[in-house]
Amino acid sequence: MKLGVHIADFTYPSGPAGLADDLTRIAVAAEEEGFARVSVMDHVFQIGPVGPIENDMLEAYTALGYLAARTERVQLLAWVTAVTYRDPGLLAKIVTTLDVLSKGRAMLGIGAAWNEEESKGLGLFFPPTKERFERLEETLQICLQMWGEDEGPYRGTHYSLDRTMNSPQALSRPHPPILIGGGGEQKTLRLVAQYAQACNLFAGPELSHKLDVLKQRCDEVGRDYAEIEKTVMYRFDATNPAGTVEDLKGLAKLGVQHVHGMIANVHEIEPLRVLGREVVPAAAEL
Numbered sequence: 001m002k003l004g005v006h007i008a009d010f011t012y013p014s015g016p017a018g019l020a021d022d023l024t025r026i027a028v029a030a031e032e033e034g035f036a037r038v039s040v041m042d043h044v045f046q047i048g049p050v051g052p053i054e055n056d057m058l059e060a061y062t063a064l065g066y067l068a069a070r071t072e073r074v075q076l077l078a079w080v081t082a083v084t085y086r087d088p089g090l091l092a093k094i095v096t097t098l099d100v101l102s103k104g105r106a107m108l109g110i111g112a113a114w115n116e117e118e119s120k121g122l123g124l125f126f127p128p129t130k131e132r133f134e135r136l137e138e139t140l141q142i143c144l145q146m147w148g149e150d151e152g153p154y155r156g157t158h159y160s161l162d163r164t165m166n167s168p169q170a171l172s173r174p175h176p177p178i179l180i181g182g183g184g185e186q187k188t189l190r191l192v193a194q195y196a197q198a199c200n201l202f203a204g205p206e207l208s209h210k211l212d213v214l215k216q217r218c219d220e221v222g223r224d225y226a227e228i229e230k231t232v233m234y235r236f237d238a239t240n241p242a243g244t245v246e247d248l249k250g251l252a253k254l255g256v257q258h259v260h261g262m263i264a265n266v267h268e269i270e271p272l273r274v275l276g277r278e279v280v281p282a283a284a285e286l
Helices: 016-032 060-070 088-101 116-122 129-146 188-195 207-221 241-253 270-278 280-284
Strands: 002-007 037-040 075-078 108-111 178-181 198-202 229-233 258-261
Touching: 002 016, 002 280, 016 037, 016 060, 016 270, 037 060, 037 258, 060 075, 060 088, 075 108, 088 129, 108 129, 129 178, 129 188, 178 188, 188 198, 188 207, 198 207, 207 229, 241 270, 241 280, 270 280
Parallel strands: 002 037, 002 258, 037 075, 108 178, 178 198, 198 229, 229 258
Antiparallel strands: none
């Protein structure tokens, strides 16, 4: 099992003037301690479960580009990209750029978007749920076409591209891995089965059921369930590493391969060091 660090809180004691240095220290320490991935949220306002919406929030792909220059091994992604915040041709180009400049370390984490408050706040496009899922599927198709050899046009219900040229191409082969966030049983997990290399679920009581549904969706579309990396979101507790390891053992028994989440007071770095010493090696053996 591999672990990843999700950076969702950008409000640190040093303030905005120290934020670049704080992010560097967090990402470098995560890499040194053996974490496999580092992610940021794709939001423009802070979200309620993390802090007041007025708290600091960085644009995701600008932040990831910065982290690409500060790290060498960790995979980098937005956990997860809001599909309606960027048109798909540009999104594919952005992720390709991240992949090239990080020397093949980009992933595309993506979902149907949900934060209507921030969308209205900054005037971002936010259609109804049904349309957002339609656009999510078309975006997945467009990204895969742009990461392939077909430069022909793409004609969908919501998007029309005359030439899907992508130069330079991504370094990741066959393309940057796609992770689709969410556990919706009728739409999201079907999209995972059809298009993605990884799912993203929550480490809660419904996890086993959600994985069963994903397997069913894979069977329906003729996809090998084993091809999909099973990832979950989890809140790491550096004050209780033994309990964290026990939680990871339970997740491993369900087939979870990657556990990703926030770490309280991560800017202090020592919580990362504790998890690196006492949890990362134990997880690697699961």
